[in-house]
């Protein structure tokens with residue numbers, strides 16, 4: 602499988618040919634990365650002063666905009682500067698939403714806009730614990746935020762001002778990965794999901810699907826042999842390029858790069874063009890159980 606599907610559009614809104622729409626949905630849902638080599642995000646002179654690693658507070662990697670409140674956390678900014686940065690993130694979120702609606706009208710109205718992040722910190726050369734190290738191949742799954750099978754769709758734009766690419770590795774298809782790891786995964790203990798949610802460790806109930814996805818995330822990262830030997834290709838996303846993928850399905854590792862904007866969306870499986878290809882349906886077929 603070719604990891605990338607390249608689409609040469611230069612605007613976040615407008616119209617696209619029906620063939621391109623069909624191609625975009627099919628590529629995304631089959632676990633490929635949509636790549637827009639000439640789609641950058643415009644920032645004016647004044648906004649460019651935010652391109653500084655010192656912006657994020659302490660050892661935080663990201664500055665995050667909460668879509669419900671419109672306010673951000675993760676930076677030491679306050680007052681007018683904080684509002685300016687939030688305005689950039691809002692504008693990016695709006696552009697990202699328009700782009701996906703234009704490309705995949707079937708998703709329009711059904712996509713939930715989740716957080717927007719600014720990633721000002723260089724990825725390479727930092728210390729992370731293996732489970733938190735996104736330089737290792739993984740599918741996205743978060744301990745405190747169960748999805749119950751809903752999709753995680755993410756859009757990234759490289760806004761590096763110094764010509765530096767953001768370098769990823771993209772791995773094998775989800776079904777092969779899951780098939781290899783499933784026999785090693787443990788199922789939930791009775792009352793485990795209820796306890797985690799009562800203790801406030803998870804936001805809502807961790808479904809059997811979330812349990813499996815978390816373990817795929819962790820076991821995959823912790824398996825040094827897998828990291829070395831799994832099929833994978835390296836991809837450099839240059840400045841002023843954009844890419845979109847289902848990060849709950851595409852095995853990805855972010856090796857290096859600094860200054861990116863990212864928008865997360867959630868989508869119910871029922872609103873996919875072909876739900877059959879979602880991780881939850883794949884895992885349900887492999888385990889012959891209902892997982893959410």
Ligand code: SIN
Nearest residue numbers: 720735767848853855
């Ligand atoms: C990740 O989702 O693993 C990180 C991607 C990135 O920051 O480029």
Ligand code: FE
Nearest residue numbers: 735740741848
């Ligand atoms: Fe990730």
